Amino acid sequence: MFAGHYAAALAAKAAEPRAPMWTLVAGAQLVDIGWSALIIGGVERGSSDPSLPGSPLVLEHMPWTHSLPAALAWSVIAGLLAKALLRLPMRVAVVIGLVVFSHWLADLLVHRPDLLLYPDGPKVGLSLWNLPVVEQAVEIGLLGVAGMFWAAQRIRAGLNAWPAAAFLSLLVAVQIIAALMPAEVSDNLHSFGPNALAIYLVLTVVAVFLDGSRASTPQATA
Numbered sequence: 001m002f003a004g005h006y007a008a009a010l011a012a013k014a015a016e017p018r019a020p021m022w023t024l025v026a027g028a029q030l031v032d033i034g035w036s037a038l039i040i041g042g043v044e045r046g047s048s049d050p051s052l053p054g055s056p057l058v059l060e061h062m063p064w065t066h067s068l069p070a071a072l073a074w075s076v077i078a079g080l081l082a083k084a085l086l087r088l089p090m091r092v093a094v095v096i097g098l099v100v101f102s103h104w105l106a107d108l109l110v111h112r113p114d115l116l117l118y119p120d121g122p123k124v125g126l127s128l129w130n131l132p133v134v135e136q137a138v139e140i141g142l143l144g145v146a147g148m149f150w151a152a153q154r155i156r157a158g159l160n161a162w163p164a165a166a167f168l169s170l171l172v173a174v175q176i177i178a179a180l181m182p183a184e185v186s187d188n189l190h191s192f193g194p195n196a197l198a199i200y201l202v203l204t205v206v207a208v209f210l211d212g213s214r215a216s217t218p219q220a221t222a
């Protein structure tokens with residue numbers, strides 16, 4: 001799952017427009033932002049095997065980001081930080097925490113069994129990556145549905161829908177480009193980590209501009 005994770009951010013924005021868009025966009029990939037950094041640092045490990053269907057990733061060791069306890073911890077800490085540092089209402093902080101946790105649930109759907117349930121426990125994953133066409137359709141379908149919810153919310157609030165349409169288009173383009181890129185063969189993911197991190201950070205910065213001060217206060221346009 002790549003851009004499909006952002007469906008949770010779009011849906012959350014529709015449900016809780018007070019949440020700053022960048023917190024939802026960063027939150028949807030927070031676990032992977034941590035993973036990219038730990039892969040670069042050699043703390044978590046993986047490799048790539050282009051002969052695999054769907055995704056070449058072979059994720060051998062990622063207990064600090066993609067185990068169930070770790071994902072829960074990242075979600076709770078993200079919600080608490082959002083509340084403490086950004087002084088957001090409790091409901092908004094809870095929504096941000098849920099978006100962070102959505103990452104693990106979406107990964108559960110697509111990953112081959114590499115998600116640790118608990119320390120020394122079984123690894124789980126429903127392996128939708130093994131059906132690449134279905135997996136791509138699910139990711140883009142989720143993005144489309146969530147994007148429409150967000151666009152509808154903006155229209156109801158008296159705002160124009162173009163930021164939703166533009167960001168949705170960007171995410172679908174990123175997803176298609178990523179799917180068409182040839183898989184690299186490597187024993188480690190040291191070059192994958194920085195590339196992934198750069199994409200996550202660029203999309204987070206783009207999200208800042210989706211959220212002008214008027215965008216999150218619908219009454220300002222009334």
Ligand SMILES: [Zn+2]
Pocket residue numbers: 031032035066103107
């Ligand atoms: Zn992930």
